[in-house]
Amino acid sequence: MSRAWRTSTEAFERDASLVAKWAAQHMQEAATAPIWSACSPGDLLKSLPEACPSDPVDVETVLAELKSHIVPGLVRWDAPGWFAWFPSNAHPHALLGDLLASCLGQQGMLWLSSPACTEVEMRALSWLRQALGLPDRFDFDGVGGGVIQDTASSAVLSCLVAARDRATQGRARRDGVDSAAEPLTVYASGEAHSSVLKAVHIAGIGARQFRPVPVGPGQGMSAEAFKEQLEADMASGARPIFCCATVGSTGCGAIDEVEEIAEVCAAHDIWLHVDAAWAGTAAVSDAFRPSIIAGADRADSWCFNPHKWMGANFDCSCLWLADRRPLIDAMSVTPEYLRNDPTESGSVIDYRDWHVQLGRRFRALKIWLLLRCTGVKALGAMVEHHVELSKLLERRIASIANIELAAPRSLALVCLRHVDGDEATQRVLDAINQDGALAATHCRIDGAKAIRIAIGTLAVEQEHVDALARVIELSA
Amino acid sequence: MSRAWRTSTEAFERDASLVAKWAAQHMQEAATAPIWSACSPGDLLKSLPEACPSDPVDVETVLAELKSHIVPGLVRWDAPGWFAWFPSNAHPHALLGDLLASCLGQQGMLWLSSPACTEVEMRALSWLRQALGLPDRFDFDGVGGGVIQDTASSAVLSCLVAARDRATQGRARRDGVDSAAEPLTVYASGEAHSSVLKAVHIAGIGARQFRPVPVGPGQGMSAEAFKEQLEADMASGARPIFCCATVGSTGCGAIDEVEEIAEVCAAHDIWLHVDAAWAGTAAVSDAFRPSIIAGADRADSWCFNPHKWMGANFDCSCLWLADRRPLIDAMSVTPEYLRNDPTESGSVIDYRDWHVQLGRRFRALKIWLLLRCTGVKALGAMVEHHVELSKLLERRIASIANIELAAPRSLALVCLRHVDGDEATQRVLDAINQDGALAATHCRIDGAKAIRIAIGTLAVEQEHVDALARVIELSA
Numbered sequence: 001m002s003r004a005w006r007t008s009t010e011a012f013e014r015d016a017s018l019v020a021k022w023a024a025q026h027m028q029e030a031a032t033a034p035i036w037s038a039c040s041p042g043d044l045l046k047s048l049p050e051a052c053p054s055d056p057v058d059v060e061t062v063l064a065e066l067k068s069h070i071v072p073g074l075v076r077w078d079a080p081g082w083f084a085w086f087p088s089n090a091h092p093h094a095l096l097g098d099l100l101a102s103c104l105g106q107q108g109m110l111w112l113s114s115p116a117c118t119e120v121e122m123r124a125l126s127w128l129r130q131a132l133g134l135p136d137r138f139d140f141d142g143v144g145g146g147v148i149q150d151t152a153s154s155a156v157l158s159c160l161v162a163a164r165d166r167a168t169q170g171r172a173r174r175d176g177v178d179s180a181a182e183p184l185t186v187y188a189s190g191e192a193h194s195s196v197l198k199a200v201h202i203a204g205i206g207a208r209q210f211r212p213v214p215v216g217p218g219q220g221m222s223a224e225a226f227k228e229q230l231e232a233d234m235a236s237g238a239r240p241i242f243c244c245a246t247v248g249s250t251g252c253g254a255i256d257e258v259e260e261i262a263e264v265c266a267a268h269d270i271w272l273h274v275d276a277a278w279a280g281t282a283a284v285s286d287a288f289r290p291s292i293i294a295g296a297d298r299a300d301s302w303c304f305n306p307h308k309w310m311g312a313n314f315d316c317s318c319l320w321l322a323d324r325r326p327l328i329d330a331m332s333v334t335p336e337y338l339r340n341d342p343t344e345s346g347s348v349i350d351y352r353d354w355h356v357q358l359g360r361r362f363r364a365l366k367i368w369l370l371l372r373c374t375g376v377k378a379l380g381a382m383v384e385h386h387v388e389l390s391k392l393l394e395r396r397i398a399s400i401a402n403i404e405l406a407a408p409r410s411l412a413l414v415c416l417r418h419v420d421g422d423e424a425t426q427r428v429l430d431a432i433n434q435d436g437a438l439a440a441t442h443c444r445i446d447g448a449k450a451i452r453i454a455i456g457t458l459a460v461e462q463e464h465v466d467a468l469a470r471v472i473e474l475s476a
Numbered sequence: 477m478s479r480a481w482r483t484s485t486e487a488f489e490r491d492a493s494l495v496a497k498w499a500a501q502h503m504q505e506a507a508t509a510p511i512w513s514a515c516s517p518g519d520l521l522k523s524l525p526e527a528c529p530s531d532p533v534d535v536e537t538v539l540a541e542l543k544s545h546i547v548p549g550l551v552r553w554d555a556p557g558w559f560a561w562f563p564s565n566a567h568p569h570a571l572l573g574d575l576l577a578s579c580l581g582q583q584g585m586l587w588l589s590s591p592a593c594t595e596v597e598m599r600a601l602s603w604l605r606q607a608l609g610l611p612d613r614f615d616f617d618g619v620g621g622g623v624i625q626d627t628a629s630s631a632v633l634s635c636l637v638a639a640r641d642r643a644t645q646g647r648a649r650r651d652g653v654d655s656a657a658e659p660l661t662v663y664a665s666g667e668a669h670s671s672v673l674k675a676v677h678i679a680g681i682g683a684r685q686f687r688p689v690p691v692g693p694g695q696g697m698s699a700e701a702f703k704e705q706l707e708a709d710m711a712s713g714a715r716p717i718f719c720c721a722t723v724g725s726t727g728c729g730a731i732d733e734v735e736e737i738a739e740v741c742a743a744h745d746i747w748l749h750v751d752a753a754w755a756g757t758a759a760v761s762d763a764f765r766p767s768i769i770a771g772a773d774r775a776d777s778w779c780f781n782p783h784k785w786m787g788a789n790f791d792c793s794c795l796w797l798a799d800r801r802p803l804i805d806a807m808s809v810t811p812e813y814l815r816n817d818p819t820e821s822g823s824v825i826d827y828r829d830w831h832v833q834l835g836r837r838f839r840a841l842k843i844w845l846l847l848r849c850t851g852v853k854a855l856g857a858m859v860e861h862h863v864e865l866s867k868l869l870e871r872r873i874a875s876i877a878n879i880e881l882a883a884p885r886s887l888a889l890v891c892l893r894h895v896d897g898d899e900a901t902q903r904v905l906d907a908i909n910q911d912g913a914l915a916a917t918h919c920r921i922d923g924a925k926a927i928r929i930a931i932g933t934l935a936v937e938q939e940h941v942d943a944l945a946r947v948i949e950l951s952a
Contacts, residue, residue: 003861004854005567005787006934009500012568016499019572020492023579024485037591041824044595052603056851059572062844066576073592077581085589085813088835090581091481092488096495096535099575100542102789103499105553105566113561115513116549119520127528150626151833161678176659176682179652194809195834201806202637202832204680206652250813307835311481313578314837330677333670337561337726337919337928348517356678356832357627358671359564359783361790368538375532378480385479444812452813458482 015059022063026071030078030459034436037073044073080459081438081467086250086278087456091311097369098313101362108360111348112340118349121148121364128306128318128367131376132283135297138320140349145324147354148363150315152277153195155303158319158355160186160199160242162330163271163300167241173330177204185209185238187229189221189256191249193275209238219252219407219445221245223260230268242271245299247292248279251443252450253410255279258295266298273301277317278454280304282411285380288387301327309386309412309456310379312366319354328353386412386455389465393453396469402476403428406450414453415445418476422449431475438468491535498539502547506554506935510912513549520549556935557914559944562726562754563932567787573845574789577838584836587824588816594825597624597840604782604794604843607852608759611773614796616825621800623830624839626791628753629671631779634795634831636662636675636718638806639747639776643717649806653680661685661714663705665697665732667725669751685714695728695883695921697721699736706744718747721775723768724755727919728926729886731755734771742774749777753793754930756780758887761856764863777803785862785888785932786855788842795830804829862888862931865941869929872945878952879904882926891919891926894952898925907951914944 007015047069077088108117125146129138138144149155164184165173177184184205188196190212200210213221213229230240243265245256258274265272276283276292281304283292296302303319306312321327332353334343342348352358370379390412397403397416402424406415418424425442429451432440443452453468483491523545553564584593601622605614614620625631640660641649653660660681664672666688676686689697689705706716719741721732734750741748752759752768757780759768772778779795782788797803808829810819818824828834846855866888873879873892878900882891894900901918905927908916919928929944 005850005858007568009504013496013500015572016496017493019575020489023576024489027579028485039591041587041818044591045599048599052606052852053848054852056849059849062848070592070596073595074580074582075590077583088581088583090578092483095578096491098578099495100499102566102571102574103503104550105564105789106550107553107564107790111517114551115515115520116546119549120546123521123524130528151835153833157832172680173677174683176655176685177653177680178656180654181656194811198809201649203678204648204653207650209652313581314583314835333674335670337917342517356633357629359627359790372529372538373532373535374481376528376530382481441813
């Protein structure tokens with residue numbers, strides 16, 4: 001029966017082809033459209049009707065509106081000259097997997113509510129684990145396992161709460177955090193992602209109990225510095241519970257001494273979480289695997305974001321655990337309306353107990369299509385290509401007067417600065433971002449401003465790195 | 477240049493049309509495919525290759541694999557006879573909006589990183605606020621505002637942390653929760669969603685400080701019962717900080733006395749959060765609006781999930797705040813690499829400070845297409861149609877011997893049971909779920925098992941409710 005709120009499957013098919021055509025055209029413009037939006041704050045808001053529209057229009061009309069009213073406010077994260085923050089790649093194969101996930105409309109909170117969403121995710125995580133060379137203790141055979149979360153921020157929060165509850169034998173969960181009597185300390189490199197501190201806030205542990213460990217010359221956390229901090233804390237009565245080791249820091253791609261840190265953690269029963277959000281993808285290449293996965297065989301949890309470098313469009317963060325039980329203990333609450341036979345039997349994985357959210361999307365499908373249709377080999381070649389390009393940039397920079405590396409190149413991330421200091425560095429950064437076809441952002445290294453060049457879009461080629469080097473040279 | 481990891485936009489367009497065709501065919505089968513998967517735990521895992529595939533195949537091949545290996549493990553949440561849990565509708569217009577979001581690849585953590593993702597979301601939330609008749613204090617003009625989160629679980633966690641930090645003047649954030657010296661109590665109806673208790677666990681407040689308030693005969697929380705509990709707690713030295721009022725409980729759709737609860741909260745400076753995850757959509761209809769939005773003008777935060785009844789495919793949860801500042805205070809951490817001029821100027825909204833995650837997807841686009849192409853009027857008609865169908869079911873049940881309502885019908889949710897008790901009720905539930913074309917789940921009301929019939933898929937018509945009533949009658 002025809003109803004105003006329905007569209008036919010024929011209409012869906014027709015509209016989907018319109019949208020795909022529009023999107024294909026849009027994607028093709030990535031190389032020529034200006035990267036940064038020219039909009040000022042409020043411009044878009046002003047251009048969009050204030051009143052909620054009442055009468056429906058067709059998809060063609062909306063696509064035209066999108067072009068005129070919304071596209072001017074976009075930032076071209078997909079441009080080949082995008083070197084800002086980190087890549088947030090949306091590979092066409094992943095896009096299609098994600099479209100399928102939307103169309104299938106699965107709600108994977110329980111095994112029963114979608115066996116496919118659950119078991120395909122389990123298998124996809126095992127495939128990715130193999131592709132990265134991670135240890136098989138992260139598989140489901142024993143007490144380990146993996147889960148797809150939305151972001152590395154959610155993943156570190158989940159693990160921190162699990163660690164908190166494990167260390168307090170459930171007291172924190174039952175009675176609440178007792179920070180005055182039992183301060184629980186949390187460790188990460190001073191260069192670790194802001195999500196670690198955010199998780200400390202949210203979990204009720206308190207910012208005062210967060211220990212950003214001073215980094216060494218390579219900007220990574222050394223086991224020695226970690227241990228020193230740890231011993232001082234224990235001497236003053238603190239209870240260390242969690243350490244986040246970073247493999248590829250956001251600022252300059254620094255890699256902590258994970259293997260040695262793991263030893264210290266093991267000696268003091270501290271949960272070791274590894275955050276390889278960006279750099280993790282590099283482990284698909286044999287060339288880079290060893291430095292990425294070092295220490296993973298002793299980590300309690302290990303996380304990377306396929307939605308960054310790998311191209312499994314946002315959101316998609318993979319988290320593996322050596323022992324899934326503390327996470328499930330921390331995250332599970334079972335109301336009557338979710339009780340069911342497979343769950344009670346204990347023979348299934350119910351992923352709602354693996355993160356903050358109850359409901360969950362069939363995210364494994366975008367991993368599936370990316371691995372099946374693009375393939376691990378091609379992804380490895382992509383990583384190697386990006387690292388080659390950053391080596392090229394490194395060489396180009398060496399020949400530019402007044403510009404120097406601000407930190408050692410890490411994989412495909414190059415940080416540079418002007419020898420005259422922050423103002424001069426900012427001038428170079430402004431020149432890059434004013435170009436239209438190039439984008440970069442900044443960080444601070446040892447107190448000084450640095451320009452971050454993160455190479456990693458699907459489309460980048462030598463010509464774009466050359467263009468970047470030219471702008472740097474001209475503005476230096 | 478051709479590279480193994482790239483696909484052309486032509487290939488994307490062609491593959492997208494294959495996927496859309498496949499999906500359209502799949503969606504068409506919703507009315508005839510068996511709803512529950514026939515798979516046993518592990519069946520799918522066994523059927524999928526253990527080793528990560530190395531050589532790429534084309535999209536046609538994967539679609540064929542999907543059909544043979546993954547479809548058998550699906551649950552048809554889109555079937556017209558789906559009455560289980562709550563609807564998780566994926567409207568074709570929303571699907572296309574979501575596809576566009578994937579293709580545009582925006583990362584909306586900062587205004588600067590995507591003005592469009594930020595300002596279109598602000599406008600879409602204002603449109604939805606108007607459509608639901610929520611007060612304009614939730615708009616951005618003053619100190620209010622709205623945000624799209626993934627789920628109502630994340631939304632309640634964010635608000636609880638904001639309330640915790642507001643009530644302790646930031647001590648909980650800075651020093652950690654001090655549950656022994658200052659127990660912070662949290663309130664919700666005994667019928668509230670499990671996510672409230674989960675948030676209490678995660679935020680370090682402690683399950684012992686969670687007060688599930690006993691519900692009255694209509695299964696809603698009365699202001700009187702809430703106040704009684706509150707006063708007892710205050711007398712024993714607890715510090716009440718947060719109350720979650722439920723508009724449409726998961727079990728039987730009960731609605732708490734929000735207006736009166738709001739008064740109690742105001743008198744004691746308690747954060748009032750309203751969880752209308754499922755029922756909120758009903759406010760698009762003039763007929764149901766008043767009961768849904770009652771008390772919203774005094775709530776600190778108000779949340780509903782367009783990904784349930786409304787059809788904005790998962791995930792999509794809208795959260796409005798009367799005062800956005802405590803949320804931003806609670807969620808913000810600004811590392812150097814995220815500093816930028818628009819943020820420092822204070823003239824923009826940076827949505828990364830509105831939730832746990834840093835990265836964020838352009839979710840407003842699915843709201844946009846749904847509101848523009850389907851329209852509010854049609855969505856209101858849909859809600860009214862579903863409520864009419866549940867009234868019909870109510871009448872049909874009244875004529876079936878041995879079956880009675882287990883709670884008053886709420887909107888489009890009907891709970892029923894067998895007069896002979898749990899075993900007989902379970903027999904009826906089993907009969908429904910064995911039918912193949914029908915699905916329902918259970919809850920407990922006043923200790924007794926009840927069958928939940930949640931009417932709300934895009935396709936449901938009278939014939940499906942008739943079929944359900946027949947099965948109930950035959951098995952009663």
